[in-house]
Amino acid sequence: MWTCTKCRLSVMFNVADPQLDERGFFFTCLGCGHTNPLARVGPTHSGDDEPLYLAQVVDA
Numbered sequence: 001m002w003t004c005t006k007c008r009l010s011v012m013f014n015v016a017d018p019q020l021d022e023r024g025f026f027f028t029c030l031g032c033g034h035t036n037p038l039a040r041v042g043p044t045h046s047g048d049d050e051p052l053y054l055a056q057v058v059d060a
């Protein structure tokens with residue numbers, strides 16, 4: 001699962017509903033509405049049929 005960087009709520013992958021805008025992937029926290037950035041990981045060059053893997057971006 002992912003953890004909201006603002007309120008620390010744990011959000012299950014299947015309810016996080018990742019979205020994509022001009023800044024990249026993100027999910028919206030169900031608890032506080034905070035937008036948490038995500039990064040696409042893994043191979044991205046083999047076509048559109050590949051599974052999408054997303055990892056949470058953790059601010060330093």
Ligand SMILES: [Zn+2]
Binds near residue numbers: 004005006031034
């Ligand atoms: Zn939150």
